């Protein structure tokens with residue numbers, strides 16, 4: 001009888017342990033990522049993704065917040081020791097289209113839209129910011145936002161959008177406050193397609 005009771009205690013304890021673990025996995029964030037590869041411009045103005053990986057960007061969603069972490073480890077020579085703009089674009093790496101703007105047309109401006117209770121301060125929803133790449137070709141960038149979702153299949157979903165890292169930095173704040181029309185020709189360096197992981 002005693003032994004049976006002990007077994008009961010142990011097994012309920014085990015069950016509650018399993019229960020705990022399950023609760024933790026229920027909490028598990030949705031994750032997406034893109035591997036960034038160097039692109040070259042073709043004569044017909046399409047791009048070729050050349051297979052040289054320079055880094056990875058991860059998107060992790062927990063509750064309503066998406067954390068973005070970009071790690072660059074092998075930026076190409078000749079582009080080092082300065083800042084580079086990072087954008088989310090529509091289209092494909094081979095045929096990139098305009099900046100992704102959360103399903104809104106490009107006239108819609110996100111400068112004063114709130115992200116995490118602070119103004120986004122960048123014209124397009126797909127304007128992530130600038131990453132500093134050091135002289136070893138290494139850099140990282142991170143950002144959190146409640147504007148994006150992962151795998152929701154609606155206008156805020158970043159899955160299947162593309163990430164582009166450009167040659168030079170952009171002054172997003174100035175673009176916001178001077179009625180600036182975003183018509184840069186900022187050379188494209190590396191691209192990746194955002195894919196759902198779980």
Ligand SMILES: [Cu+2]
Nearest residue numbers: 087089164166
């Ligand atoms: Cu871009």
